[in-house]
Amino acid sequence: MSARxxxxxxxxxxxxxxxxxxxxxxxxxxxxxVRLPDGRITEELLEADSxxxxxxxxxxxxxxxxxxxxxxxxxDVKIFRALILGELERGQSQYQALCFITRLGHNEIISSExxxxxxxxxxxxxxxxxxxxxxETFSMNVAVNVTLAWQLSALIYNTCSxxxxxxxxxxxDMRHWLDTGKCF
Ligand SMILES: *[C@@H]1O[C@H](CO)[C@@H](O)[C@H](O)[C@H]1NC(C)=O
Numbered sequence: 001m002s003a004r005x006x007x008x009x010x011x012x013x014x015x016x017x018x019x020x021x022x023x024x025x026x027x028x029x030x031x032x033x034v035r036l037p038d039g040r041i042t043e044e045l046l047e048a049d050s051x052x053x054x055x056x057x058x059x060x061x062x063x064x065x066x067x068x069x070x071x072x073x074x075x076d077v078k079i080f081r082a083l084i085l086g087e088l089e090r091g092q093s094q095y096q097a098l099c100f101i102t103r104l105g106h107n108e109i110i111s112s113e114x115x116x117x118x119x120x121x122x123x124x125x126x127x128x129x130x131x132x133x134x135x136e137t138f139s140m141n142v143a144v145n146v147t148l149a150w151q152l153s154a155l156i157y158n159t160c161s162x163x164x165x166x167x168x169x170x171x172x173d174m175r176h177w178l179d180t181g182k183c184f
Contacts, residue, residue, distance in 0.1 A: 030045070030046040030047075031045055032044045032127055034129075035127070035128045036061070042059045042060055042061070044059040045057070047115075048112045048115035050112050050116050052112075054070060055109070056068065056069070064085040065083065065085065066083040067080070067081070068082075069081075072155045075153040076104045076105075076106075077103065077104055077152060077156065078101070078104040079101050079153075079156060080100045081099045081163065082097070082098045083096075083097050083162070097163035098166045099144075099156075099159065099167040099168070100140055101144060101160070101167065101173070102140075102169060102170060138170060139170060140170050141168070142169050142171050144160075144167040144169050151182060152177055152182045
Protein backbone atom coordinates (compact mmCIF):
# COMPACT_ATOMS: atom_id res chain seq x y z
CA MET A 1 0.00 0.00 0.00
CA SER A 2 1.30 3.39 -0.76
CA ALA A 3 0.01 6.91 -0.58
CA ARG A 4 0.97 10.21 -2.07
CA UNK A 5 -0.49 13.49 -1.00
CA UNK A 6 -1.09 16.55 -3.05
CA UNK A 7 -2.33 19.62 -1.24
CA UNK A 8 -4.27 22.29 -3.03
CA UNK A 9 -7.39 24.18 -1.99
CA UNK A 10 -9.00 21.01 -0.91
CA UNK A 11 -7.06 17.98 0.08
CA UNK A 12 -6.55 15.57 -2.78
CA UNK A 13 -5.28 12.17 -2.05
CA UNK A 14 -3.98 9.59 -4.42
CA UNK A 15 -3.73 6.08 -3.16
CA UNK A 16 -2.87 2.84 -4.62
CA UNK A 17 -3.15 -0.43 -2.92
CA UNK A 18 -1.76 -3.70 -3.80
CA UNK A 19 -2.38 -7.03 -2.33
CA UNK A 20 0.81 -8.74 -1.32
CA UNK A 21 -0.75 -10.99 1.15
CA UNK A 22 -2.68 -13.65 -0.67
CA UNK A 23 -0.01 -16.30 -1.03
CA UNK A 24 1.02 -16.33 2.59
CA UNK A 25 0.13 -19.01 4.87
CA UNK A 26 -3.00 -18.25 11.75
CA UNK A 27 -1.45 -15.52 13.27
CA UNK A 28 -3.20 -12.27 13.80
CA UNK A 29 0.04 -10.38 13.23
CA UNK A 30 2.40 -10.91 10.38
CA UNK A 31 5.52 -9.11 9.19
CA UNK A 32 6.13 -9.39 5.49
CA UNK A 33 8.93 -8.05 3.31
CA VAL A 34 7.42 -6.29 0.33
CA ARG A 35 8.75 -4.46 -2.67
CA LEU A 36 7.41 -0.92 -3.08
CA PRO A 37 6.59 0.50 -6.53
CA ASP A 38 9.95 2.33 -6.52
CA GLY A 39 11.74 -0.99 -6.15
CA ARG A 40 12.71 -0.50 -2.51
CA ILE A 41 12.00 -3.15 0.04
CA THR A 42 10.08 -2.43 3.20
CA GLU A 43 8.53 -4.45 5.97
CA GLU A 44 4.77 -4.49 6.07
CA LEU A 45 2.91 -5.29 9.25
CA LEU A 46 -0.41 -7.04 8.76
CA GLU A 47 -2.79 -7.36 11.67
CA ALA A 48 -6.22 -8.93 11.85
CA ASP A 49 -8.69 -8.46 14.67
CA SER A 50 -11.45 -11.01 14.16
CA UNK A 51 -13.43 -9.81 17.15
CA UNK A 52 -13.60 -6.23 15.90
CA UNK A 53 -13.71 -7.46 12.33
CA UNK A 54 -10.94 -5.16 11.24
CA UNK A 55 -7.53 -5.34 9.66
CA UNK A 56 -4.54 -3.02 9.81
CA UNK A 57 -1.66 -2.76 7.36
CA UNK A 58 1.32 -0.61 8.14
CA UNK A 59 4.62 0.13 6.43
CA UNK A 60 7.21 2.84 6.13
CA UNK A 61 7.83 4.56 2.84
CA UNK A 62 11.31 5.29 1.59
CA UNK A 63 11.04 8.92 2.76
CA UNK A 64 10.27 7.78 6.29
CA UNK A 65 6.53 8.40 6.13
CA UNK A 66 4.63 5.77 8.08
CA UNK A 67 1.49 4.66 6.27
CA UNK A 68 -1.30 2.94 8.20
CA UNK A 69 -4.37 1.52 6.55
CA UNK A 70 -7.29 0.33 8.69
CA UNK A 71 -10.40 -1.43 7.37
CA UNK A 72 -13.41 -1.59 9.69
CA UNK A 73 -15.67 -4.24 8.14
CA UNK A 74 -18.41 -3.79 10.73
CA UNK A 75 -18.88 -0.15 9.84
CA ASP A 76 -17.70 -0.29 6.23
CA VAL A 77 -15.11 2.37 6.85
CA LYS A 78 -11.54 2.56 5.70
CA ILE A 79 -8.94 4.83 7.18
CA PHE A 80 -5.62 5.94 5.75
CA ARG A 81 -3.18 7.64 8.08
CA ALA A 82 0.15 9.13 7.16
CA LEU A 83 2.71 10.15 9.75
CA ILE A 84 5.10 12.39 7.86
CA LEU A 85 8.42 13.11 9.44
CA GLY A 86 8.99 16.81 10.08
CA GLU A 87 12.24 18.66 9.48
CA LEU A 88 13.51 19.19 12.96
CA GLU A 89 16.17 21.69 11.87
CA ARG A 90 13.40 23.89 10.48
CA GLY A 91 11.68 23.86 13.82
CA GLN A 92 8.91 21.56 12.67
CA SER A 93 7.44 19.15 15.13
CA GLN A 94 8.50 15.54 14.99
CA TYR A 95 5.85 14.46 12.58
CA GLN A 96 2.74 15.67 10.83
CA ALA A 97 -0.26 13.38 10.98
CA LEU A 98 -2.93 13.23 8.29
CA CYS A 99 -6.00 11.01 8.31
CA PHE A 100 -8.40 10.21 5.48
CA ILE A 101 -11.65 8.35 6.00
CA THR A 102 -13.89 6.92 3.34
CA ARG A 103 -16.38 4.13 2.74
CA LEU A 104 -15.12 0.61 2.39
CA GLY A 105 -16.64 -1.27 -0.53
CA HIS A 106 -17.73 -4.88 -0.20
CA ASN A 107 -15.07 -7.42 -1.12
CA GLU A 108 -12.62 -4.60 -1.65
CA ILE A 109 -10.02 -6.17 0.55
CA ILE A 110 -9.21 -9.49 2.20
CA SER A 111 -11.51 -10.24 5.15
CA SER A 112 -10.24 -10.16 8.72
CA GLU A 113 -10.95 -13.88 9.03
CA UNK A 114 -8.85 -14.72 6.00
CA UNK A 115 -6.08 -12.42 7.11
CA UNK A 116 -6.00 -13.98 10.55
CA UNK A 117 -5.36 -17.32 8.85
CA UNK A 118 -2.35 -16.12 6.84
CA UNK A 119 1.04 -17.61 7.56
CA UNK A 120 4.30 -17.33 5.72
CA UNK A 121 6.78 -20.14 5.30
CA UNK A 122 9.80 -17.99 4.69
CA UNK A 123 9.84 -14.57 6.39
CA UNK A 124 12.89 -13.51 4.36
CA UNK A 125 11.13 -13.80 1.03
CA UNK A 126 10.44 -10.45 -0.59
CA UNK A 127 6.85 -10.40 -1.78
CA UNK A 128 5.64 -8.56 -4.78
CA UNK A 129 2.04 -7.77 -5.49
CA UNK A 130 0.02 -10.47 -7.15
CA UNK A 131 -2.59 -7.95 -8.03
CA UNK A 132 -1.95 -4.33 -8.87
CA UNK A 133 -4.97 -2.14 -8.43
CA UNK A 134 -5.45 1.04 -10.41
CA UNK A 135 -4.71 4.34 -8.75
CA GLU A 136 -7.71 5.84 -6.99
CA THR A 137 -8.08 9.55 -6.50
CA PHE A 138 -10.13 10.94 -3.65
CA SER A 139 -11.09 14.54 -3.20
CA MET A 140 -11.60 15.10 0.50
CA ASN A 141 -12.66 18.55 1.54
CA VAL A 142 -14.76 17.85 4.64
CA ALA A 143 -12.95 18.13 7.95
CA VAL A 144 -13.91 15.42 10.42
CA ASN A 145 -14.23 15.94 14.15
CA VAL A 146 -12.36 12.89 15.42
CA THR A 147 -14.11 12.97 18.80
CA LEU A 148 -17.55 12.83 17.21
CA ALA A 149 -16.44 10.28 14.62
CA TRP A 150 -16.22 7.77 17.47
CA GLN A 151 -19.92 7.12 16.80
CA LEU A 152 -19.15 5.97 13.31
CA SER A 153 -16.14 3.83 14.15
CA ALA A 154 -14.09 3.63 17.31
CA LEU A 155 -11.18 2.81 15.04
CA ILE A 156 -11.33 6.32 13.58
CA TYR A 157 -10.80 7.73 17.04
CA ASN A 158 -8.02 5.29 17.84
CA THR A 159 -6.22 5.83 14.57
CA CYS A 160 -6.79 9.53 13.95
CA SER A 161 -6.63 11.14 17.38
CA UNK A 162 -3.03 12.11 16.50
CA UNK A 163 -4.45 14.00 13.51
CA UNK A 164 -7.22 16.00 15.17
CA UNK A 165 -6.74 19.01 12.93
CA UNK A 166 -6.11 17.04 9.80
CA UNK A 167 -8.75 14.37 9.38
CA UNK A 168 -10.78 14.55 6.21
CA UNK A 169 -13.47 12.77 4.26
CA UNK A 170 -15.44 13.21 1.07
CA UNK A 171 -18.69 15.14 0.96
CA UNK A 172 -20.51 12.11 -0.51
CA ASP A 173 -19.31 9.88 2.32
CA MET A 174 -20.37 12.42 4.91
CA ARG A 175 -23.79 12.61 3.29
CA HIS A 176 -24.10 8.83 3.27
CA TRP A 177 -23.22 8.59 6.96
CA LEU A 178 -25.66 11.35 7.78
CA ASP A 179 -28.41 9.58 5.76
CA THR A 180 -27.78 6.29 7.55
CA GLY A 181 -27.93 7.99 10.91
CA LYS A 182 -24.25 7.52 11.68
CA CYS A 183 -23.86 11.22 11.87
CA PHE A 184 -21.03 13.03 13.55
C1 LIG B 1 -15.46 18.16 18.30
O1 LIG B 1 -16.55 17.72 19.05
C2 LIG B 1 -16.39 17.83 20.45
C3 LIG B 1 -17.58 17.17 21.13
O2 LIG B 1 -18.80 17.74 20.69
C4 LIG B 1 -16.24 19.31 20.82
O3 LIG B 1 -16.05 19.45 22.22
C5 LIG B 1 -15.04 19.88 20.07
O4 LIG B 1 -14.93 21.27 20.31
C6 LIG B 1 -15.16 19.62 18.58
N1 LIG B 1 -13.93 20.01 17.92
C7 LIG B 1 -13.91 20.86 16.92
C8 LIG B 1 -12.58 21.16 16.37
O5 LIG B 1 -14.91 21.37 16.47
